[in-house]
Amino acid sequence: MRINPESSASKDKPSLDQLLALKRAERPDAAFWQAFDERMRQRQLAAMIEPAPWWYGAALFLRRASVRKVFVPVAASACLALFLTLRLGNVDLKNAKLAGVSPSRVVTPAGLEPAAGTQTGSSGSFDGSSAKLATGKWDRITRTDMAATTDSPNLKGLSGTSDLAEDGKILNANQVAAVGPGGLTNVPVKGAALGSETLSTVDSSSSFPATFSLTAPILETAGFSVGESIASIAGTDSAVEDSLGSVNFDAVWEEGIAALPNLETAPLNPRQARLLATVDDAGVTGPTKSLAHVRERVVHRLEANEEFYASASRVGVSGDRLSLRF
Amino acid sequence: MTASQTLSSAGAIAAERRLEAEADAYLVQRVQAGEVDRFDDLTLKYRERIWSLLYHMTSNREDAADLTQDTFIKAFQSINRFQGQSSFFTWIYRIAVNGAINYLQKNKLRRFFSFEKVQEDGSVTSLLDQLADSSVSSDRAAYLSELQQKLNEAMQKLSIRHRTVVTLFEIDGLSHEEIAEITGTSVGTVRSRLHYAKQLMQADLADYLKT
Numbered sequence: 001m002r003i004n005p006e007s008s009a010s011k012d013k014p015s016l017d018q019l020l021a022l023k024r025a026e027r028p029d030a031a032f033w034q035a036f037d038e039r040m041r042q043r044q045l046a047a048m049i050e051p052a053p054w055w056y057g058a059a060l061f062l063r064r065a066s067v068r069k070v071f072v073p074v075a076a077s078a079c080l081a082l083f084l085t086l087r088l089g090n091v092d093l094k095n096a097k098l099a100g101v102s103p104s105r106v107v108t109p110a111g112l113e114p115a116a117g118t119q120t121g122s123s124g125s126f127d128g129s130s131a132k133l134a135t136g137k138w139d140r141i142t143r144t145d146m147a148a149t150t151d152s153p154n155l156k157g158l159s160g161t162s163d164l165a166e167d168g169k170i171l172n173a174n175q176v177a178a179v180g181p182g183g184l185t186n187v188p189v190k191g192a193a194l195g196s197e198t199l200s201t202v203d204s205s206s207s208f209p210a211t212f213s214l215t216a217p218i219l220e221t222a223g224f225s226v227g228e229s230i231a232s233i234a235g236t237d238s239a240v241e242d243s244l245g246s247v248n249f250d251a252v253w254e255e256g257i258a259a260l261p262n263l264e265t266a267p268l269n270p271r272q273a274r275l276l277a278t279v280d281d282a283g284v285t286g287p288t289k290s291l292a293h294v295r296e297r298v299v300h301r302l303e304a305n306e307e308f309y310a311s312a313s314r315v316g317v318s319g320d321r322l323s324l325r326f
Numbered sequence: 327m328t329a330s331q332t333l334s335s336a337g338a339i340a341a342e343r344r345l346e347a348e349a350d351a352y353l354v355q356r357v358q359a360g361e362v363d364r365f366d367d368l369t370l371k372y373r374e375r376i377w378s379l380l381y382h383m384t385s386n387r388e389d390a391a392d393l394t395q396d397t398f399i400k401a402f403q404s405i406n407r408f409q410g411q412s413s414f415f416t417w418i419y420r421i422a423v424n425g426a427i428n429y430l431q432k433n434k435l436r437r438f439f440s441f442e443k444v445q446e447d448g449s450v451t452s453l454l455d456q457l458a459d460s461s462v463s464s465d466r467a468a469y470l471s472e473l474q475q476k477l478n479e480a481m482q483k484l485s486i487r488h489r490t491v492v493t494l495f496e497i498d499g500l501s502h503e504e505i506a507e508i509t510g511t512s513v514g515t516v517r518s519r520l521h522y523a524k525q526l527m528q529a530d531l532a533d534y535l536k537t
Contacts, residue, residue: 016528016535019477020496023382026474027374032391036377040369040395047399 339501343415350414357405365405368414369398375498376422382493383426383486385478393429397422412507419500419508423490430486473534480530488523495520 295316302308314325350371356364376397381390401408401418408417481489487509494505495516502520506513528535 014473014535016524016531017496019473019531019535020492022470022473023477023481023497024378026381027378028387032387033373036373036391036395039391040373040398043395043399044402047403 343413347413347415351410354405354408354410354414358408365398365402368401368418372415372418373398376418379419379422379493379498380426382481382497383423383489384430385482389429393422393425396425400425416504416507419494420510423494423508427486427490476531476534480527483530484523484526488519488526491516491519492523492527 302312311326312324316323316325350368353364353368357368373394377390377394380393380397381387384390384393397418400421408414481492484492490509491505494500494508495502500508502513502516505516509516
């Protein structure tokens, strides 16, 4: 039904106050309040057993401890400053660690010595990733900033000169090292120096020599273009072009793989087992697994020495330290 | 009503509020001392007023019920922090108003109205008898429903803050000072908002109001 405002005289119309009085009369019935009370009781009980949030406890503590309000922002600022200091200090520490890595500490797989003229990480050679690979610093490169998915257009240039970026093939550390000394690192290519952004992603604490991949955005962020570098060098220097063409990467590859002892599958003899002592490496993965691998390699070499075998009771590797127990 | 009558009425209300505040303070002390059941007395005392406030702010009876429960649960959880600097009545109204404002701001686009029936007590019945002429008195329920709908529409057109002031003053009958304390504004701001809100409602309901 529609009210016709014109149908009633003006004197019969209500005032705004009278209409608002109607609003006061809008009240629920008793059944509503009964349901309301039941629901209210349930929620109240649930609220009683619900643990208070952490900030509530903190606020209560501050109130009870009569901490002046001015101290709260001061304390928060101090915490923030401490956090930023530690965080920035950590980044500098990482860079310092990388810069301090000397060639003498470089680890290369057995049977493969670094080639002469090998590029160091900061000498501005091939590019960030290849410099790391060439000097054998693969054990100091984090999983994320390491090498190579071949979707990158920048890496397509490599496909003609090496197997490093072949059809999405992912190389393990030993394979990369095998390619490195005899292959790419001998190429006197030009390129950008190792960028600071790449440096900052190197983390010795999470280093490992295992399977890795290099994503295109990392290379592009660092400002490296491998394919373009090689193409430009090959176009300007015929000697380089010749040397690239003369390198048989497949042969180097096979040679390197063959030279590596297959430690993971080779059974341990009792002498090796005694030196390896009681640590169970089963199920260990990532960086820890690599340490176990190094330890086995050391045992493999040293157990041939009868005198040493008789005196040593245990061999351990932790980080870059080798420990012997006699 | 003369000025002296108005003053005496205001004084009586103030005295009543003071007694009420003292009774509330005693109950709050008992709850803080561990007598949790005493909080039920406070709930029972204020639930209809809080629900009414929230209902007129949201125009939805179910939302108002949920918000009322939230209000009392928050008050119960924070009762130990209540230090008696204001009355319990003001404190719980502030919790309710803030909860309603948060709810309305979060649900600007998702609004459903559900209205309560008008309980026809003496004052409303006489008002309706006065309002209804012969043409509509035969269907007073429909007439009342339409008036209610128009009024609620006019209320919902107001901003949240103006609606709050109108509800607290015109429907809950609080003083300007109490509203200022609840909303955290000055008395002048309350008066200004009230005046502006009533102007808007007058304009919106012009066809239905006495000129």
